[in-house]
Amino acid sequence: xxxxxxxxxxxxxxxxxxxxxxxxxxxxxxxxxxxxxxxxxxxxxxxxxxxxxxxxxxxxxxxxxxxxxxxxxxxxxxxxxxxxxxxxxxxxxxxxxxxxxxxxxxxxxxxxxxxxxxxxxxxxxxxxxxxxxxxxxxxxxxxxxxxxxxxxxxxxxxxxxxxxxxxxxxxxxxxxxxxxxxxxxxxxxxxxxxxxxxxxxxxxxxxxxxxxxxxxxxxxxxxxxxxxxxxxxxxxxxxxxxxxxxxxxxxxxxxxxxxxxxxxxxxxxxxxxxxxxxxxxxxxxxxxxxxxxxxxxxxxxxxxxxxxxxxxxxxxxxxxxxxxx
Amino acid sequence: xxxxxxxxxxxxxxxxxxxxxxxxxxxxxxxxxxxxxxxxxxxxxxxxxxxxxxxxxxxxxxxxxxxxxxxxxxxxxxxxxxxxxxxxxxxxxxxxxxxxxxxxxxxxxxxxxxxxxxxxxxxxxxxxxxxxxxxxxxxxxxxxxxxxxxxxxxxxxxxxxxxxxxxxxxxxxxxxxxxxxxxxxxxxxxxxxxxxxxxxxxxxxxxxxxxxxxxxxxxxxxxxxxxxxxxxxxxxxxx
Amino acid sequence: xxxxxxxxxxxxxxxxxxxxxxxxxxxxxxxxxxxxxxxxxxxxxxxxxxxxxxxxxxxxxxxxxxxxxxxxxxx
Numbered sequence: 105x106x107x108x109x110x111x112x113x114x115x116x117x118x119x120x121x122x123x124x125x126x127x128x129x130x131x132x133x134x135x136x137x138x139x140x141x142x143x144x145x146x147x148x149x150x151x152x153x154x155x156x157x158x159x160x161x162x163x164x165x166x167x168x169x170x171x172x173x174x175x176x177x178x179x180x181x182x183x184x185x186x187x188x189x190x191x192x193x194x195x196x197x198x199x200x201x202x203x204x205x206x207x208x209x210x211x212x213x214x215x216x217x218x219x220x221x222x223x224x225x226x227x228x229x230x231x232x233x234x235x236x237x238x239x240x241x242x243x244x245x246x247x248x249x250x251x252x253x254x255x256x257x258x259x260x261x262x263x264x265x266x267x268x269x270x271x272x273x274x275x276x277x278x279x280x281x282x283x284x285x286x287x288x289x290x291x292x293x294x295x296x297x298x299x300x301x302x303x304x305x306x307x308x309x310x311x312x313x314x315x316x317x318x319x320x321x322x323x324x325x326x327x328x329x330x331x332x333x334x335x336x337x338x339x340x341x342x343x344x345x346x347x348x349x350x351x352x353x354x355x356x357x358x359x360x361x362x363x364x365x366x367x368x369x370x371x372x373x374x375x376x377x378x379x380x381x382x383x384x385x386x387x388x389x390x391x392x393x394x395x396x397x398x399x400x401x402x403x404x405x406x407x408x409x410x411x412x413x414x415x416x417x418x419x420x421x422x423x424x425x426x427x428x429x
Numbered sequence: 430x431x432x433x434x435x436x437x438x439x440x441x442x443x444x445x446x447x448x449x450x451x452x453x454x455x456x457x458x459x460x461x462x463x464x465x466x467x468x469x470x471x472x473x474x475x476x477x478x479x480x481x482x483x484x485x486x487x488x489x490x491x492x493x494x495x496x497x498x499x500x501x502x503x504x505x506x507x508x509x510x511x512x513x514x515x516x517x518x519x520x521x522x523x524x525x526x527x528x529x530x531x532x533x534x535x536x537x538x539x540x541x542x543x544x545x546x547x548x549x550x551x552x553x554x555x556x557x558x559x560x561x562x563x564x565x566x567x568x569x570x571x572x573x574x575x576x577x578x579x580x581x582x583x584x585x586x587x588x589x590x591x592x593x594x595x596x597x598x599x600x601x602x603x604x605x606x607x608x609x610x611x612x613x614x615x616x617x618x619x620x621x622x623x624x625x626x627x628x629x630x631x632x633x634x635x636x637x638x639x640x641x642x643x644x645x646x647x648x649x650x651x652x653x654x655x656x657x658x659x660x661x662x663x664x665x666x667x668x
Numbered sequence: 669x670x671x672x673x674x675x676x677x678x679x680x681x682x683x684x685x686x687x688x689x690x691x692x693x694x695x696x697x698x699x700x701x702x703x704x705x706x707x708x709x710x711x712x713x714x715x716x717x718x719x720x721x722x723x724x725x726x727x728x729x730x731x732x733x734x735x736x737x738x739x740x741x742x743x
Contacts, residue, residue, distance in 0.1 A: 144741050145434020160438035169446060176450055180457035187461035194465070205462050211716055224463075225455040232458070233450050297435045302443030360727050367730035370737065405723040412720060433742065 121385035138259060138270060139381035140247050140286065142374055146296045147287045149251060164250070164288050165296035172236040172293055179232070201232070211408065216415035219318070223414045226310055230303060231407035234294060234365065238399030241292030241373055242392060248288060255285035294369040294402075297362060304361035307410040308354060315417035323417070327351045357413065361406065368402045547613045547635055554612040558582040585641045585656075587618045602627040603648030609634040611641050611655070675739055682736040689729030696721040 125135050146163030154160045182198040194202045205228055209220070216223045240246070252261065252268065261284050262271035270284050293299045315323040325331060329347035333340040372395045380388045562578050587610060606628035608614070613635050614622065623631055628647060636644075639655035646652075700718035704711050 142741055144737065146439075157438050159436050160442065163439075166439075166442075169443070173446065173450060177453060180453050184457040184461050187465050201458065202462050202465065205459065206466060209463075209466070210712070214713065215716070225451065225459045228459045229447075229451045229454045232454055233447070296439075297433050298439035298443050301435055302440055302447055305440075306444060306447050363734050364723065364727050364730050367733045367737075368726075371730075371733050374737075401719075405719060408716065408719065409723060433738070 118386055125384040137381045137384045140288070140377050141255065144297075144370075146291065146298070149287060149289070163296070164291040165293050165299065167289055168237065168240055168246075168291050168293035168296070169299065171240050171290065172233060175236040175240070176232055179236075204231070208404070208407065212411055212415075215412060216418070219314070219415060219418045222317075223314065223411055223418075226307070226414065227407045227411040230307065230410055231403050234303070234406050235400060235403035237292055237294040237299065238369055238403055239396070240290070241295070241369065241376075241399070242396060243290065246288055246290035246292065247373065247377060248286070249290075250286045250288035252284050253287050254283060259284060292369060292373065294365055295373050297366050300362040300366040301358070303365070303406065304358045307361060307406075307413075308358050311357075311410070311413045311417050312354070314414045318418040327354075361409070365402055365406055368398060372398055550635055550637070551613045557612070583618075587612075587614050587643070603650070604628065605630045605632065605648070607632045607634060607646040609636050609639060609644040609646070609655075611635070611637050611639050675743070679736040679739045682739060683732050685732035686729040689725050689727075689732070692725035692728070693722050696725060 125137060146165030148161040148163055149167070150162050152161075154162050154166075179197065179201050182196070183194065183201060186194045186198045193199065208227055208231060209224055212220050212224045212227055252270065259270040262269055270286060312323075315326070325347070327347050327350050329343045331340075332343050376388060376391055376395060379391050558579060561582055562575075565578070606622075606626050608619075608622055608626075608631065610633070614633055619631070619633060622633075622643075622645075626645065626647060639657045640660075641656035642654045642659070644651065644653050644655050644658065696718060700714050700721075703714050707714075
């Protein structure tokens with residue numbers, strides 16, 4: 105019976121969507137969905153800087169960050185309360201988080217070995233925070249509910265009941281005549297490069313920290329390998345070059361981390377509203393499912409890559425190279 | 430970078446935020462959950478240990494129970510055996526007693542029957558004699574002397590004639606004498622027999638099938654002076 | 669040619685690089701699935717490595733996408 109009920113809801117939603125967005129049989133409203141303006145940086149909600157710091161404006165990605173933080177803190181409260189109550193099995197969302205972390209812990213144990221205890225908190229932090237950030241992009245209303253501001257290539261304004269909205273009058277020449285656009289209140293923070301760069305920088309810095317903690321200053325020979333430079337003329341030079349390349353690869357790791365997450369999530373968001381503006385009914389639901397999945401995968405991939413690089417740093421590539429020669 | 434929206438204040442805010450989140454997650458999510466996992470692992474291993482101990486205890490208990498059952502069975506079979514033995518001996522006793530009793534009763538009954546028969550035969554003797562005399566009278570046609578006849582008949586039946594056992598030529602002697610007559614002997618006749626046959630013990634028997642006369646058995650000697658014996662001898666000679 | 673049209677063409681051309689990433693992901697997944705079917709006990713390790721490999725291959729497509737987005741919306 106439950107399934108039947110869900111089926112009717114889906115059917116009703118499709119019919120409502122058809123009624124709103126198409127002019128079918130002359131009774132539909134024929135609302136034209138508007139594709140939001142694609143804007144790469146976080147959009148400013150106010151022109152006054154936060155805390156008087158120049159350049160730090162309240163942007164909608166900061167709102168997204170706050171939302172993700174709140175979610176993480178709520179999970180933390182739920183988990184610690186659940187554990188304090190003496191339960192051996194957590195229930196609800198904390199139970200799901202526990203299951204996820206247990207799985208991640210298993211992966212970490214298999215890769216990091218004795219450094220699991222130090223590395224795992226980073227894996228868990230990055231995964232949970234990125235997961236919360238990614239999934240905040242699936243909340244209905246983000247990218248569409250926001251402040252109306254002046255924009256040269258925008259749309260007209262229209263009052264629908266108590267709501268003021270931008271409205272495409274649908275002129276045939278495809279030109280927009282209005283002068284308004286929306287700055288949404290909420291945008292997932294993972295579509296902001298600042299967030300992904302911050303994560304990437306912290307991750308790569310912590311990888312180096314783990315390298316130094318496990319091997320001391322010997323870790324530096326990974327980048328400045330002069331040990332064999334004179335004893336083995338040709339291979340020594342190659343080793344030195346490899347060391348320099350390792351240094352470059354550490355920097356490229358930052359870019360790779362940052363742009364992977366940003367690209368995936370930003371492309372996902374763009375995909376969602378492009379599909380939404382092309383086919384307003386039903387099609388977007390499928391892409392919502394895809395985005396749900398991609399959000400989880402990207403969160404785990406970011407955390408797992410960090411974890412793998414950290415455990416590689418602790419295992420000492422330099423020593424490995426020496427053994428090989 | 431500016432066009433991508435990356436600028437230092439935002440970056441710093443994000444890094445600070447990340448460090449805060451790291452602290453929160455490490456302290457309030459990872460810590461408790463790792464504790465939980467550890468606790469659960471301990472619980473599981475403890476449960477396994479408990480189960481092992483319980484299994485051992487159960488095995489011991491089963492062994493104990495088997496032993497107890499075996500003991501009980503041995504005890505029970507012993508008791509049963511003893512009871513059977515006792516019952517058997519008691520039964521034997523009872524049977525023996527019953528048999529003895531029965532034998533006694535039978536003997537008594539037989540003795541009584543013997544006595545009774547003898548008495549009846551004794552009663553008959555007179556009548557038989559009278560009948561024989563009457564029959565003889567008819568045959569002979571003349572009345573014999575009553576007294577003589579009676580003596581004759583008595584002699585016929587008892588084999589004793591005027592204070593002497595007719596059949597006994599020489600004196601018989603032995604340990605035990607058994608005298609069988611067709612009809613019971615009177616006490617006088619018995620005295621006569623006793624006088625003629627010297628023996629320590631005398632037994633007088635009555636067997637109508639010998640018809641008349643006496644069969645005297647002294648030691649291993651048998652003197653057949655009965656009518657039946659005579660007839661048998663006659664029959665064998667005539668053959 | 670108008671600058672706007674050139675930008676659109678350039679953005680489209682930039683995404684050609686995604687071909688390689690797609691092929692790469694296909695190769696990684698095919699190898700991983702074969703390995704998993706041959707050796708099911710190693711599924712966990714293989715899956716981890718497969719996701720890592722896919723992430724690296726996908727990074728290329730993401731770079732293309734970023735370049736494309738930069739061309740479209742930034743420059």
